[in-house]
Amino acid sequence: METWEAIRSRRNVRSFTDQQIPDDHLDEILEAGRRAPSALNWQPWDFVVVDARESLTELAKVAPGAGYVAGAAAAVAVVAAPVEPGDDGRLRRLYFDLGQATMSMMLAAAGLRIGSGHAGVDDQDLARKVLGLPADKFCPFLVAFGYPADRTLQLIRRPQRRPLNEVVHRGHW
Numbered sequence: 105m106e107t108w109e110a111i112r113s114r115r116n117v118r119s120f121t122d123q124q125i126p127d128d129h130l131d132e133i134l135e136a137g138r139r140a141p142s143a144l145n146w147q148p149w150d151f152v153v154v155d156a157r158e159s160l161t162e163l164a165k166v167a168p169g170a171g172y173v174a175g176a177a178a179a180v181a182v183v184a185a186p187v188e189p190g191d192d193g194r195l196r197r198l199y200f201d202l203g204q205a206t207m208s209m210m211l212a213a214a215g216l217r218i219g220s221g222h223a224g225v226d227d228q229d230l231a232r233k234v235l236g237l238p239a240d241k242f243c244p245f246l247v248a249f250g251y252p253a254d255r256t257l258q259l260i261r262r263p264q265r266r267p268l269n270e271v272v273h274r275g276h277w
């Protein structure tokens with residue numbers, strides 16, 4: 105799938121078939137995350153890839169919105185070092201850059217017709233236990249991957265988005 109088609113086909117997928125993701129496709133998705141841009145190229149991310157069913161089932165308990173991770177073919181835990189309290193600039197950069205890495209992975213997945221979905225993490229202790237994270241890291245969110253069980257990824261002609269002419273201001277506000 106071309107990039108423009110992948111952009112228009114991606115949607116949050118929350119139910120997956122049992123089909124495994126081939127290793128080379130998972131590697132392509134991770135490579136897309138690794139190549140993401142970041143402030144001063146600090147690359148604040150680590151990615152923990154999980155495909156064991158029991159681990160996915162446990163990860164699904166980290167937040168009320170993460171339940172569907174249990175049925176994913178794999179999940180990538182996006183991991184970083186916490187920011188010192190009060191360092192708002194660094195915090196903004198951290199989340200911006202983690203978001204860029206996440207979106208790169210999601211688009212790479214869509215290009216392979218692999219569905220993806222975000223899940224925020226509330227229970228850091230549980231995430232730390234399942235993922236074996238060192239004490240100086242945390243996991244702000246998970247990205248679930250797999251083949252959509254409801255319908256394959258295809259062009260979304262009418263996305264649920266604010267209209268372009270409302271969002272875009274040309275020349276001035």
Ligand SMILES: Cc1cc2nc3c(=O)[nH]c(=O)nc-3n(C[C@H](O)[C@H](O)[C@H](O)COP(=O)(O)O)c2cc1C
Pocket residue numbers: 114115116117118167169170221222223224
């Ligand atoms: C930072 C962030 C966190 C999100 N967390 C969750 C989540 O915990 N559970 C969930 O089901 N969806 C989550 N989503 C998915 C959004 O609800 C979804 O992207 C949005 O509704 C637009 O739908 P679409 O991605 O299908 O276009 C999250 C999205 C973002 C960007």
